[in-house]
Amino acid sequence: MIYSNPEFSYLLAYNNPEYCYHLTYKKPEHCCNLAFSNPEFCYHMTYSNPEFSYLLAYSNPEYCYNLAYSIPEFCYHMTYKNPEHCYNLAYSNPEFCYHMTYSNPEFSYLLTYSNPRAASLNPCLAPYKGYSVD
16 A cells, blocks of 8 residues: 555655654655655655654665755754754765755754854865864
């Protein structure tokens, strides 16, 4: 049912965040595909269940990169809710960080403001805290 009917999964997960969290833990690929094909779903899940987003991004960085690239609000929200998550993501994926800092200054400001260590350890965030990028 879940694999043959994406709409079913979307409605089930939308109305029951715990279901998607459990599904993500058991089968990350499924939830990743569902969220990737339906950005509105992922934005909702992110907003209502930060743990879901953290687990999904932790198990599939490419997913989070693509999502943040197409929906800056997603990463801005995650930064506000879970600074460690965005810090880890930026630290492990410099390309993601460069893109986000270039396209979304608020993201960079919030990330460096809530977690100064990110600026000192990640060159792409350095300018926002007065560090040299050399």
